[in-house]
Amino acid sequence: METKLRAVLPDQDLIRLYEQMVLSREFEESCAEQYTKGHITGFLHLYSGQEAVAVGATAGLHKDDYILSAYREHVQAIVRGAEPKRVMAELFGKATGICKGKGGSMHLFDPTLNFMGGYAIVGGQFPIAVGLAFAARYRGEDRLAACFFGDGAVNQGNFHESLNWARLWNLPVLFICENNFYGIGTEVHRSSALPDIHKRTCGYDIPSEKVDGMDVISVYQAVRHAAEWVREQSRPYLIEAVTYRFRGHSMADPAKYRSTAEHEMWKARDPLPSFGRRLVVEGIASQSHLDAILAKAQTTVQEAVTFAEQSPWPEDREVWEDIYV
């Protein structure tokens, strides 16, 4: 039998998870619209379908814990606390963006939130997460580094070097694989000799587990439990969250390598309506409450778009700023 939600978290926290997932979906779908209008340019990788992973995982971490991610990271940043309007302004390339318009979609960063960056070289964030975990231990700080990455990153040398290093030095790193089955258009079993990603840690003596990445509660429980273990043991751990992206790899990808049947099967497991239904069935929220959450998220995203549209472009002199201290 499914765990009762109230046995996991208080009502307001459960509703918060739903609010975050709805805001994330609305934000990403708005990005798609703004890309089509030409307001967002460059690469744009959207997170729709995977919301339960970022939302559940972030809820299972402490605010002091570092978070790093790859280039599909708008939602991780927003859920960690980045203002949607400043993220949208970044995507528009405006001076008010979270990185002054210099990073764009793939390079969000806010050290005041311990959100330590979106990295766009596949697997580039692995050793950086290990280094942040070292710094935390060296300085006697009670924090871990949570490192999100995709299934495509696990065949980079960085992944293996970093797992080995994290265990060798016994550093508090929580590796969180978002297995959405595709590295651009190459399915996991066509790129990995062992497609069960969580099993690949055995060569490094790192415990791991697989979790349903379409269920925000499962992700939350797994991450919270794993994070406590990492903190107590000062050792790395890996979670494989099995999920699915509803859109192509980027806006440039029509995703023709996936069958309609497969797509429909996963759409039926959309983490938002399924969690919403549970909230209603278990008497935590009414349908009208959920509708109000959606309306509020739509307003927030519209305000973000307006803010981005009205924000100034960076000054020309900014080109030469921030290269050196």
Add this chain to the structure above:
Amino acid sequence: MSDMTYRDALNLALKEELRRDPSVVIWGEDVALYEGSFKVTRGLLAEFGEERVKDTPISENTIIGVAIGAAMGGVRPVVELMTVNFALLAMDQLVNHMTKIRYMFGGQTWLPMVVRAPGGGGSQLAAQHSQSLETFFMHCPGMYVAVPATPADARGLLKTAIRDNNPVVFLEHELLYNSRGEVPDDPEYLVPFGAASVLREGTDVTIVAYSRMSILALQAAVELEREGISCEVIDLRTLNPLDTATFIASVQKTGRAVVVEECWQMAGLGGHLAWLIHRDCFDTLLAPVNRVSGLDVPMPYSRKIEKLCIPQMETIAAAVRETLSQKY
């Protein structure tokens, strides 16, 4: 002043900065228990312990990546790549990450880290262990590049590098480790970046060089003095920041220039220096800028032919004579 080797000057700088600042840490392949392939880290493990002086796996890209994360987290890593040739395994973290992070994240973080790497040719280590890759690093904005030629500069530049809040690639020359020189005793002896030194004053021609090439240029200048040729020798000390003012002023005085690089000539840094001199000294140049470079070949093993591939004192002297025989 104390007489010491380039190696001992580096070792002293590391020890002094480890003592001064508890956030400084050291790691690299065989730097702790083995005390470094070139023994630059001798005695560090014994004095500073296992949490500050650490051996790493043979994972060069991760050596740099972990340093980046640690630097972002408030530690000052001074890491060693066993030789600069292995930096090529770490170019993703060095170039795609280390030099980009501050900029692409809008100046919200900084990376106080040093990457030490011995390099250069002349020890019969053949093609994969004899490269001079300085141009690779100075080509990319976002990292400083230090190339000490003397024991005093080795100490002073390394201390500056460790205290700087930017990433620094610190290129040591393997054939200079045993060279000796006078080194100031002051524990606050710092050599600023972007300040070339005039190793020798002269009036007929300016030789612009760096690292071991500066030492060979000095020897060439002594040789040429016997022939009545007065050479001014400029040692760049850092390639980024590049002190152009010092060598431009010198060439404006002498009217002739020879630029010396140990690296390959094709797209090497000497071409950039020659362009700067032509741009800023065009009206005062008495002859085309001459250029001495490593040969554009992979390094051979045999000492008879290895010598042909690396600029020698005689090659530099010959280039000076050639420049003096030419005119615009």
